[in-house]
Amino acid sequence: MILDNAEKLRNVYMDWIKEDLEFQNLDENYVSISTPFIDNDYDNINLYASFVNKNIVKVSDFGFTLYNLTELGINLTPKFKTGWHIFKEILDDFGISNDKGTLCVQTPIENFPMAKTRLLQAVMRVNDIFYLSKHNVVSSFNDIIAEFFNKNNILYTPSFEIPNPFGASSHFDFAIPNRKDGERVVKTVSRPNDINQAKIFNFDVHATSRSRNAKFILLVNNTKEKKLNGSLVATAMNELSDTTASVLGFKEVQENNTELINA
Template sequence: MTVAKENLKKLYLDWINKKLAYKDLDAGTIEITTPFLDRHNDRLQIYAVPLENGDFKLTDDGYIITDLQMSGLDLNSSAKRKQLFRTIINGYGVSSNSDSDELFVIADSSNFPTKKHMLLQAMMTVNDMFMTTKSTVTSLFTEDVGAFLESNNIRFSENIILGGKSGYNHHYHYLVPHFKNIPERVIHTMNVPSKGTLSNIIFSWSDTREARIKQNYNTELYVFINDQEKEVDKNILNAFHIEEIKPVLWSKRESVIDILSA
């Protein structure tokens, strides 16, 4: 099993390296095309813009927020949306520019991989959290999961950052603490099931889990999946099971109350 896992990890990292592409643009700017997909199944792109002090700005050039606005979703339409947006990007250490709608981080050569990773996570999370159909969703899915935990007297912390073996930090929505021989349970949400979001969660958890094991933590990951609008692809569920991640369909959320409240 260990050999199989190492082979899967190598295949995944090889896939990332193969799909990454760098292109020189004007004024020293570098366009970075990543293997991660947006909701249109297009590969996400970010830009490294050199600064006068030798650092550089990594930016999405306003793509994520502009795309949501073109779909009719205004992040400033309610205080709740603005607050959740701020919570998401702050959790990843990402800033936003209201004039250009860009998401960005400032990086140098020593922290470029971590900063790039956190920006991409923030881009996918903002897109996933807010790309909801207007007619059926009255509250955002992550808030629904938090309300579910609270209504069932499940003790939790929210907006958790856990370090990975690689040195990357990873953001998770909730954490239920361990008790005696019961492991700590990390909870993440998947509002719009997609291969891009799946890959991001698997990579983040694989990195996080190795670090938690090294620190002698017994930790499990539960992913709450929004299946209110359509059936979730079985391949997504199977991929989670292979990685020893516990998927929880929202329609079957009652099945984990006893486990999470223990």
């Protein structure tokens, strides 16, 4: 049974990373990596890898993330205080550099899968700034959640990673100790219809749940929606039990919080 479970996890992982993931040589120096995730223009997000030397790989977005935001009217500079704060917070959380408008990370070749995943998640979070700006949000969704926890005296750990069995790590936004029912591990979604983040949540829970005694929560920013997006919930919970994971709307948590507590 243990071997069967291990093989199942491996198959889930391999299916996830293979899905529409295409590697193509652009020239002698660069490899294009097409991912199944989409940006604000509904185009696939592409990353680019190059060898700094035989042991070090640089992965970048070629500057497209910030360029596309600029085309949408979002200029991430210190003058745009809210957006700049959120942008810097994302880079710090995922260990990503901003090299003259190009989002990038350098890594030993053996850590390439982890670095690629970190950059991809950072790119998707930066893309979310367009949604936040469009709705005149003055704080990031994570800042709003942290403020809610502080106001209600809920102890938590922000922004951390859990190693998974595949030599990489899964990023989560909050961990909440619970003396009675076990730890709550939370990943947040600032866009209520973000299938990208639902897919990543599903993969991360499959990859880490057997090594972490916790319940995993996808916390969705649904404050302007009547109900949770059914496709998002189905994607996030694919082949997961209700005891392992759940999807919560932040609007409902604010009204009656019974899950994200320490008791």
